[in-house]
Amino acid sequence: MTNRMNRFIFSLFFLLFYSTTSQAALEIDVTEGNLRPMPIAITTVIDRQNEQLGLGLDITKVIASDLAGSGLFYPINPKAFLDEVNSVDRSPNFNSWRVINAEALFTAELVYDNERYRINYKLWDTFTEKSLEANYLVFSKSKWRNVAHMIADTIYTRLTDEKGYFDTQIAFIAESGPKTERIKRLAIMDQDGQNAVLLTSGRDLVLTPRFSPNGKELVYLSYRNGQPQVYIYDIQSKQTYVVGTFPGITFAPRFSPDGKKIIMSLQEGVGSNLFEMDLSNFDRKRLTNTSDINTAPSYSPDSSNIVFESDKSGTQQLYVMDANGNNVRRISFGTGSYSTPVWSPRGDYIAFTKISKGRFMIGVMFTDGSGERIITDGFHNEGPTWAPNGRVLMFFRESPGEDGGPMIYSVDITGYNERKIETPGYASDPSWSALMN
Amino acid sequence: MVYKKALNLSVTFLLIFILTGCSSTRKNVEQILFGGGNNNEAEIVSNAIPGSSQDFTVNVGDRVFFATNSTSLDDDAKAILERQASWLELYPEISIIVEGHADERGTREYNIALSAKRADIAVAYLESLGIAGDRVETVPYGKERPVAACSSEACWSQNRRAVSVVIIE
Numbered sequence: 001m002t003n004r005m006n007r008f009i010f011s012l013f014f015l016l017f018y019s020t021t022s023q024a025a026l027e028i029d030v031t032e033g034n035l036r037p038m039p040i041a042i043t044t045v046i047d048r049q050n051e052q053l054g055l056g057l058d059i060t061k062v063i064a065s066d067l068a069g070s071g072l073f074y075p076i077n078p079k080a081f082l083d084e085v086n087s088v089d090r091s092p093n094f095n096s097w098r099v100i101n102a103e104a105l106f107t108a109e110l111v112y113d114n115e116r117y118r119i120n121y122k123l124w125d126t127f128t129e130k131s132l133e134a135n136y137l138v139f140s141k142s143k144w145r146n147v148a149h150m151i152a153d154t155i156y157t158r159l160t161d162e163k164g165y166f167d168t169q170i171a172f173i174a175e176s177g178p179k180t181e182r183i184k185r186l187a188i189m190d191q192d193g194q195n196a197v198l199l200t201s202g203r204d205l206v207l208t209p210r211f212s213p214n215g216k217e218l219v220y221l222s223y224r225n226g227q228p229q230v231y232i233y234d235i236q237s238k239q240t241y242v243v244g245t246f247p248g249i250t251f252a253p254r255f256s257p258d259g260k261k262i263i264m265s266l267q268e269g270v271g272s273n274l275f276e277m278d279l280s281n282f283d284r285k286r287l288t289n290t291s292d293i294n295t296a297p298s299y300s301p302d303s304s305n306i307v308f309e310s311d312k313s314g315t316q317q318l319y320v321m322d323a324n325g326n327n328v329r330r331i332s333f334g335t336g337s338y339s340t341p342v343w344s345p346r347g348d349y350i351a352f353t354k355i356s357k358g359r360f361m362i363g364v365m366f367t368d369g370s371g372e373r374i375i376t377d378g379f380h381n382e383g384p385t386w387a388p389n390g391r392v393l394m395f396f397r398e399s400p401g402e403d404g405g406p407m408i409y410s411v412d413i414t415g416y417n418e419r420k421i422e423t424p425g426y427a428s429d430p431s432w433s434a435l436m437n
Numbered sequence: 438m439v440y441k442k443a444l445n446l447s448v449t450f451l452l453i454f455i456l457t458g459c460s461s462t463r464k465n466v467e468q469i470l471f472g473g474g475n476n477n478e479a480e481i482v483s484n485a486i487p488g489s490s491q492d493f494t495v496n497v498g499d500r501v502f503f504a505t506n507s508t509s510l511d512d513d514a515k516a517i518l519e520r521q522a523s524w525l526e527l528y529p530e531i532s533i534i535v536e537g538h539a540d541e542r543g544t545r546e547y548n549i550a551l552s553a554k555r556a557d558i559a560v561a562y563l564e565s566l567g568i569a570g571d572r573v574e575t576v577p578y579g580k581e582r583p584v585a586a587c588s589s590e591a592c593w594s595q596n597r598r599a600v601s602v603v604i605i606e
Contacts, residue, residue, distance in 0.1 A: 179586040205581060207545060221549075227576055228549065249553055249577060252546040265550065267577065269557060272550040293550040309547065315506075316547055339544040353544050379588075382544055398541070400588035429545070 037074035038159065040067065041102035041126075043085045044078065045119065046109035055144060056110045059119070062148035063106070065192065066166040067155060069410075070392075071417030076102055088120050097126040104132070104159060108151070116140060121151055123158055132158045145194065150437055165387035166191060169433040170394065171209040171218050174198055175405060175426035186220060186233060191387075191432070193422040199233060209233075211433040212255045218431075219243065219253040219262055230264050244282045246275075252295045257303050263287070265295040274308060274325075287325035298343045298350075299323070300367070307331070307341040307350055307367075318352060320367065331369030340383050343367070345434075346390035349413065353382045353395075362395045364413055375415045385432045394421070396428040488528045490603035497524045501559060503597040505542070508554045510562060518559060521601055522566035532572040535559050536600045540593035541580045553577035559599040 042064045047056030067073035083096035085107045097105050108121035116138055123133040133154055139147045146167055153164025174187040174196070186206045189196035199218075200206055207228075209220040218233040222240075230243040230253040243253065246266050253264040260279055265272045271291040277284045288294040292312040299306055304323055309316045316339045318332040332338040336356025343350055349364040360380045365372040380398040387393070391413055396406040405426035411418040421427070485492040493499060498521070501514035510518065525531060537556030539548035556575035564570055585592035 180583055182581070184581075207549075207579075207581070223576075249549075251549050265546070267550060267553040267557075270554065272553070293547060293554070295546045295550050296544070311547075316544075339547055355543070358542070380541070402586040404588060 037068075037072055038103050039074045039076050039101045040104045040106065040155075040159075041081065041097055041100070042067070042075050042078075042106045043081070043108075045121075046085070046088070046107075048109070049112045050110075055117070055141070056108075059108075059110070059144055059148040059151075062145060062192075063152045063155070066149060066152035069192065069419060070156065071412060072156075072160060076100060088122050091129075092124060092126075094124070094126050094129045097124075102126055104155075106155060117144070117147075119147060119151070123155055145190065146437060149190070149192075153435070162391060163389040163435070165389045165392060165432075165435070167436050168388060169211070169215065169436060170385075170408070170421070171211050171220075171431040171433070172408060172423070172427050173207060173209065173429045174424065175428060176202075179402060179404065186218065187427075188218075188235070189421075189423065196424055199235075199238070208252065208429050210254050210431045213257060213259040213434055215433045215436055217255075219255055221251050221253065230262065232262075243279075244277050244284065246284075250275075252297065254297060254299070257299055257301055263297045263299065263306065265297075274306070287321070288328075296340050298341055300343045301345050301347045305343075305367075307343055309339045309341060316355075318350065318369070331365070331367070332372075333369060334372055342384055342386060344386050344390040345388050348390065351384035351386065351393055351413075353384065362393065362411075364393075373415075375411055375413065376409075376418065383429055385430050387432055388434045394430040394432055396430060398428070488531070488605075490605065493521075493524060493601070493603045497521055499602070500598045500600040502594060503555055503599070505540070505593070505597065506551065507597075508551065508558050510558060514559075515562065518562045519566060522563050522568050525563070525568050525572065532574070532604045534574045534576055534602045534604060535563075536582075536602060537575060537577040538582060538596055538598045538600065539578075539580045540596040541583065541588070542593060543580065545579060548579035549577050552579050555597075555599045559601070 042060060044060045045056035064075040068075050080100050082100060083093050085092065088107045088109045092105055103126060105124040105126050108119055111118045118136055118138045120136045122131055125132055137147050137150065149167035152166040156164040168191045169188050170191055171188050174185045175182055177183040183202040184206050185202045186199040186209055187196060188199065205223040207221040209218045211218060216235055220231055220233060221228050222231045228249050228251050230250045231240050232243055233240050243262055249267040250264050253262050255262060262277045262279060264275060266275050272293045272295050273289055274287040274294050274297050275284050276287055290312060292310050294308060294310045297306050297308040305320050306323055307318060307320050310319050316337040317330055318338045318341045319328050319330050321328040336354055338352050338354050340353040341350050350367055351364045354361040354363050359377055360382055361374045361377040362381045362384050363372055363374040378397065379400050381395055384393045384395045392410055393413060394408055394410045396408050398404060398406040406428035408421040408423060408427045408430045409418055410421060485495050498517040501510065501517050535556045537552030539552045543551065556577055560573050560575055563573060583596045585595040
């Protein structure tokens with residue numbers, strides 16, 4: 001009996017395996033919560049000209065860390081490797097990689113030439129024994145982290161059929177000092193928490209940075225002149241300028257998908273309304289005109305629609321309107337209030353903060369308001385931002401009490417693989433950039 | 438209730454004294470009104486220089502409070518703003534900044550808008566009592582400047598506030 005059963009299970013397994021591999025050699029479905037990450041062998045980047053294995057090993061570690069951090073891959077411990085890779089040009093001994101269950105194999109070598117580095121790399125499917133990617137990148141040493149992230153993005157793309165998100169940055173607010181006298185600084189870091197740089201001194205209260213689509217500027221709120229006003233910070237030149245002069249307080253700024261306009265709230269007497277400002281001539285266009293709080297706008301990626309929050313119903317709820325302000329329709333109808341809507345770069349979902357029964361949650365819904373799903377729930381979760389591939393979110397979570405403060409977390413839109421981003425101190429208001437290179 | 442009546446009375450007395458130009462005897466009147474220096478409050482009162490921001494904070498009351506997500510003024514808030522208006526009438530050279538604040542139980546940008554509305558509503562009430570609009574500015578701080586740091590209603594109720602800050606030039 002057991003023999004027949006075993007044979008049956010084996011053939012079932014074979015069929016299953018065969019059918020998945022016949023469609024696409026190796027593919028992970030990133031839309032499902034992935035409980036079994038794909039085992040991948042990431043061999044150390046060969047670095048013949050540097051006996052210490054310095055740069056090659058550093059690059060290897062970043063690639064492995066990116067892929068493991070996505071929750072979709074399981075980099076196999078190099079101690080389990082049965083074979084050594086001495087050259088990227090020779091075909092690997094696939095059997096020795098299949099034996100340790102590696103479904104994919106990454107090999108690379110570093111060549112140093114005239115103060116430039118060149119990394120040649122390959123990605124293999126160990127079962128079909130085919131090369132999925134063979135490429136190279138030339139770079140200066142200071143860019144080694146970007147190169148590692150770009151290679152990790154390529155591996156992610158080849159194995160998931162989705163764009164990657166590793167070669168990206170996060171703009172955020174670095175917080176220090178006691179809760180009643182919190183010092184806040186504008187800051188940026190790599191997506192993995194490395195290379196954090198403080199951009200402002202902390203003298204002025206600053207809030208809610210958002211990346212421009214090309215990653216070169218931040219739009220944010222500053223109390224530099226006493227009143228909160230919207231400013232743009234140029235990352236390369238470190239220059240700041242105010243976005244137009246309004247007869248009141250401006251806040252909640254975001255770039256349009258083409259980077260040519262800013263949408264924001266203007267507080268005017270009893271209400272806050274949404275305006276769009278053209279950065280080429282500072283012309284402004286009113287989009288809402290009510291005595292309610294209309295704020296937290298976000299464009300759809302094709303710029304045709306804007307989602308925002310309004311308390312016109314009595315509590316904060318989400319509304320979508322045409323980009324010219326017409327055709328306002330409510331999309332959130334669950335219990336509690338909804339705020340900080342952010343349209344996914346893929347266009348499929350809207351992420352939001354939901355407040356219900358004194359708890360603060362992060363969730364996603366389809367753009368018509370259907371299919372609401374809560375991703376995390378607790379004392380205080382706020383302010384989601386999308387990875388450029390629309391599959392991962394970051395948000396901040398504030399701990400309660402006198403010594404409480406915020407930290408930034410990332411999570412799959414499935415709710416799996418929640419991770420804290422290591423920052424030098426408290427951190428809030430994350431904004432995820434587009435791919436940098 | 439008795440306290441509130443006493444405060445209203447004090448405003449009335451102060452007005453009378455300014456109108457009759459007897460500001461030098463104001464201290465004595467305050468001592469009568471607040472119990473003649475037999476407690477700490479009266480001592481502070483007598484030490485605050487009339488027309489100073491300390492005088493305003495201690496003797497008038499610099500802040501009003503709001504219910505959760507609310508921007509409406511209750512009777513206590515109105516009474517304080519009435520006293521602020523009376524005091525501002527005594528010192529026409531003084532202007533104020535009204536800071537709006539919210540508790541930590543809201544999202545950041547909504548709280549900025551909410552606190553702006555709170556400050557504006559406090560200012561509108563002051564203006565309805567005759568204070569000129571050009572003497573009053575507002576700054577919304579959202580949830581960024583709590584005075585009480587605990588994460589319970591005891592603190593949140595202190596943080597949902599509009600605070601009038603005296604500017605002496």
